[in-house]
Amino acid sequence: MCFGPIDVQYDYAAIKRDLTKEKIARRKPNLWRYIELLPLDDKKNIVDLQPGFTPLKKAGNLARELGLKVIYLKDDTVNPSYSFKDRPAAVAVSKAREFNLSAVGCASTGNLAGATAAHAAKAALPCYIFIPKDLEESKVLSSEVYGAQLVEVDGTYDDANRVANLMANKYKWGIVNINLRPYYTEGSKTLAYEISEQLGWSLPDRIIIPMGSGALLCSIHKGLGEINLLGWVKGKVKLCGSQPIGCAPIAKAYESGGDIIPVETPASLVRSLAIGDPASGAEALKYIRETGGFADAPDDKEVIEGQKLLARTEGIFAEPAGGVAIATLKRKAESGEIGNGETVVVLITGNGLKTPEVLYGQFRKKVRTRAVLEDVEKKLKLQD
Numbered sequence: 001m002c003f004g005p006i007d008v009q010y011d012y013a014a015i016k017r018d019l020t021k022e023k024i025a026r027r028k029p030n031l032w033r034y035i036e037l038l039p040l041d042d043k044k045n046i047v048d049l050q051p052g053f054t055p056l057k058k059a060g061n062l063a064r065e066l067g068l069k070v071i072y073l074k075d076d077t078v079n080p081s082y083s084f085k086d087r088p089a090a091v092a093v094s095k096a097r098e099f100n101l102s103a104v105g106c107a108s109t110g111n112l113a114g115a116t117a118a119h120a121a122k123a124a125l126p127c128y129i130f131i132p133k134d135l136e137e138s139k140v141l142s143s144e145v146y147g148a149q150l151v152e153v154d155g156t157y158d159d160a161n162r163v164a165n166l167m168a169n170k171y172k173w174g175i176v177n178i179n180l181r182p183y184y185t186e187g188s189k190t191l192a193y194e195i196s197e198q199l200g201w202s203l204p205d206r207i208i209i210p211m212g213s214g215a216l217l218c219s220i221h222k223g224l225g226e227i228n229l230l231g232w233v234k235g236k237v238k239l240c241g242s243q244p245i246g247c248a249p250i251a252k253a254y255e256s257g258g259d260i261i262p263v264e265t266p267a268s269l270v271r272s273l274a275i276g277d278p279a280s281g282a283e284a285l286k287y288i289r290e291t292g293g294f295a296d297a298p299d300d301k302e303v304i305e306g307q308k309l310l311a312r313t314e315g316i317f318a319e320p321a322g323g324v325a326i327a328t329l330k331r332k333a334e335s336g337e338i339g340n341g342e343t344v345v346v347l348i349t350g351n352g353l354k355t356p357e358v359l360y361g362q363f364r365k366k367v368r369t370r371a372v373l374e375d376v377e378k379k380l381k382l383q384d
C-alpha cells in the first residue's frame with residue numbers, strides 16, 4: 001500500500017514567484033517556516049511540536065583541536081524528542097492526518113520511534129512501533145512514555161521493517177518510513193534549508209552526515225538542489241557519509257567502488273545506525289560520488305572518543321551517531337582529506353541522554369567527601 005507518489009512534486013516556478021528569503025525570515029523558528037516546500041495540502045493538518053530551526057553552532061574549540069579553521073555543528077539534539085527524526089516524523093504524521101488514517105507507526109532503530117510516538121501523541125492517533133531486539137533501554141523508554149505500543153521483533157532492524165510492512169498492508173496503518181516514506185524523506189531536507197539560511201543563504205564546502213538507511217543524506221541532497229533551483233544559493237556541497245564499521249554497507253561500497261552488499265548481522269554499539277540493508281543506500285552512494293564527498297567508517301572506540309571530544313570541547317552531549325560523525329571529522333582532518341580552509345558542517349543528529357549506557361565507566365571516578373572544606377581540598381589534591 002502506498003498513499004502517494006514515489007517522489008513528491010512541487011510547482012517550483014510558483015514557489016519562486018511567491019516565496020522570498022525575507023518572507024521566510026519573518027516566520028517562526030521551526031521547520032514549518034518552509035511550508036511551501038513541504039508536501040501538505042492544508043496547514044490545518046500540521047501536527048505541531050515545533051521541530052527544527054535548531055542552532056548552527058560555530059565550533060572554535062573543536063576546530064582548534066583538530067587543526068581546522070571553520071567547523072559548524074548543526075545541533076539537532078535539541079529537537080522535541082531529541083533527534084533529527086522529529087523532522088521526517090512531523091511531516092509524515094501530518095500527512096497521515098491529511099489522509100485521515102486510523103493509526104501511524106514506524107520501524108525504528110530507536111530515534112524514529114520516539115519522534116513518531118511523540119507526534120502521534122500530539123495528533124491523538126494510535127501508534128505502533130516495531131523495533132529490533134537489544135535497543136538501549138533508555139531509548140525504548142523514551143518512546144513508551146508517549147503512549148505508543150512497542151513491538152520488539154526477535155531479529156534485526158530489517159526483520160522489524162519487514163513485519164511492519166506486512167502490518168501496514170493488512171491494517172492500512174501509516175508507517176512513516178515505509179508507506180509514507182515519500183513524505184517522511186521531505187521532512188529531513190529542511191536541514192539543508194536551515195544550514196544555508198543560518199549561514200546567510202550561503203553554502204558550506206562539506207556536510208558530514210551519519211548514515212543508516214541513507215535517507216537523511218538523500219534528503220539533504222534534495223534540499224540543496226531545491227534552493228539552487230529557486231536561485232537562493234549557487235553551488236555544490238560535498239556530501240560526506242559516515243557509518244560505524246560494524247554496520248557500514250554504504251561506506252564499504254564507496255571504498256570498494258562497487259555495489260552495496262547488505263550486512264546480515266550488524267555488530268556495533270551505534271544501534272541507531274545499525275541498518276544492514278539500507279533502503280536509500282544506492283541513492284546515497286550516488287550522491288556522495290557525484291558531489292565529490294566521501295564515505296567513512298570509524299570503529300566503536302573512535303565513536304566513543306568522538307562523543308567525548310564533542311562534549312569536552314563544545315559542551316554538546318551527542319548519542320553515538322554524533323560520535324560517528326565527529327570521529328570521521330577527526331579521521332579526515334588527520335589524513336588531510338578535509339582541507340584547512342574549508343567550511344565544514346557536521347550533523348549532530350541525536351541526544352546523548354537517550355543512550356547514556358554506552359558511556360558508563362568511561363570517566364574518572366567522582367571523589368567522595370564529607371561536607372568539610374579541608375576534606376574537599378584533600379580529595380581534590382588542592383592542598384599545599
Ligand SMILES: Cc1ncc(COP(=O)(O)O)c(C=O)c1O
Pocket residue numbers: 083084085109110111112210211212213214215216217272273275319321322349350
Ligand atoms: C541519530 C541518527 N542519526 C542518523 C541516522 C541516519 O538516518 P538515515 O537512516 O536516514 O540514514 C539515524 C537513523 O536512525 C539516527 O537515529
